[in-house]
Amino acid sequence: MTSYRIENVEALLTPALVIYPEIVDQNIAATLRLLGGDANRWRPHLKTAKLGFIMRRLVSKGVVNAKCSTTVELAAACESGMKDVLLAYAVVGANARRVREIAKKYPQVRISVLVENVEQIAAWAGSRIGIFVDVNPGMDRTGISQDGIGAIINVVRAAGSQFRGLHYYDGHMSAASLEEREKLAHKGYDRLMEIVAAIDVPIEEVITSGTPAFPCAATYAPFKEGKFVHRASPGTVVYSDATSVKQLPAEWGYQPAALVVSTVVSHPKPNVVTCDAGHKSVSADAGVPTCSVAGRVDMIPLKPSEEHLPIEIAGGTVPGIGELLYLIPRHVCPTVNNFDDAVIVENGRAVGVEHVTARGHEVPLVPRGATTIGSA
Numbered sequence: 001m002t003s004y005r006i007e008n009v010e011a012l013l014t015p016a017l018v019i020y021p022e023i024v025d026q027n028i029a030a031t032l033r034l035l036g037g038d039a040n041r042w043r044p045h046l047k048t049a050k051l052g053f054i055m056r057r058l059v060s061k062g063v064v065n066a067k068c069s070t071t072v073e074l075a076a077a078c079e080s081g082m083k084d085v086l087l088a089y090a091v092v093g094a095n096a097r098r099v100r101e102i103a104k105k106y107p108q109v110r111i112s113v114l115v116e117n118v119e120q121i122a123a124w125a126g127s128r129i130g131i132f133v134d135v136n137p138g139m140d141r142t143g144i145s146q147d148g149i150g151a152i153i154n155v156v157r158a159a160g161s162q163f164r165g166l167h168y169y170d171g172h173m174s175a176a177s178l179e180e181r182e183k184l185a186h187k188g189y190d191r192l193m194e195i196v197a198a199i200d201v202p203i204e205e206v207i208t209s210g211t212p213a214f215p216c217a218a219t220y221a222p223f224k225e226g227k228f229v230h231r232a233s234p235g236t237v238v239y240s241d242a243t244s245v246k247q248l249p250a251e252w253g254y255q256p257a258a259l260v261v262s263t264v265v266s267h268p269k270p271n272v273v274t275c276d277a278g279h280k281s282v283s284a285d286a287g288v289p290t291c292s293v294a295g296r297v298d299m300i301p302l303k304p305s306e307e308h309l310p311i312e313i314a315g316g317t318v319p320g321i322g323e324l325l326y327l328i329p330r331h332v333c334p335t336v337n338n339f340d341d342a343v344i345v346e347n348g349r350a351v352g353v354e355h356v357t358a359r360g361h362e363v364p365l366v367p368r369g370a371t372t373i374g375s376a
Contacts, residue, residue: 023257045235055080165205185216241332283334
């Protein structure tokens with residue numbers, strides 16, 4: 001089992017986000033192995049990585065294509081040396097104008113966006129920004145219905161020379177067994193290939209698959225045989241977390257690389273301790289328990305409040321007040337987003353602090369002459 005112990009941990013203010021770059025490197029290597037060693041087939045979603053420090057690490061391993069969800073992530077990716085970035089979010093209005101500004105600032109980066117109807121294309125007219133058509137994979141969150149191939153073709157044609165390819169994010173593919181997941185995912189990919197065949201203009205790229213489904217995409221032969229480049233887009237695998245460890249086979253070598261160090265602050269009951277890592281630290285969006293305790297399967301995190309996390313002790317020793325616990329998030333992406341900075345741990349020691357570069361959203365811009373809410 002991985003040892004997360006930090007020799008100089010007493011220097012940390014808790015709760016603290018800690019990142020282990022050596023494990024990040026192992027996770028990157030595991031992903032590249034599954035993609036046949038071809039870094040060009042990976043377009044990681046940077047909503048997980050968040051840190052410019054980690055984005056640059058990906059670039060150093062040859063991973064230079066990425067996708068993201070916010071303009072702050074887009075700017076951070078461009079600054080970190082990514083060569084091709086998709087903003088995988090259907091932005092409109094002021095957000096679309098901000099994307100055009102970023103594209104002008106970083107002319108060396110190929111930037112693309114998603115659209116799902118003809119009307120959205122107007123925002124990108126006259127720009128060098130590429131367009132991917134978003135296809136609904138059955139997740140019913142965004143995208144054009146697969147039943148409307150004619151509508152998809154119309155959007156593709158309207159995009160003209162800016163059209164780059166199709167985006168198909170099957171993030172709902174989370175069946176318990178990998179075999180069942182693969183069967184369901186491949187059925188969806190078969191339908192996707194029918195859509196590809198119906199489009200009568202060149203398709204440069206097809207993007208699929210978050211963390212649960214990307215092993216299924218890696219084994220889908222038509223993606224390797226097509227006239228397009230296929231790229232999978234798992235992001236969570238960079239750090240891994242308690243959920244992805246269960247979803248992916250242990251022999252693949254993924255290990256959690258981003259943890260939260262927390263201090264026991266109370267003993268409210270004989271078999272319960274409380275630490276300082278509530279849902280403002282370890283995200284609760286994936287449900288309860290929000291995390292697991294590294295090295296202590298007998299400790300069961302209970303429902304958190306904003307700053308407190310009670311933990312039931314089902315067996316073993318009860319940690320004393322002031323003792324430190326290493327928490328593995330159930331969902332690492334929003335957990336990283338909870339922190340302004342991360343402690344970098346190498347060779348068992350905290351060696352520095354890196355800013356969570358792409359945390360949150362950019363400051364809203366108020367047009368000149370307008371008044372802000374609450375102003376006189």
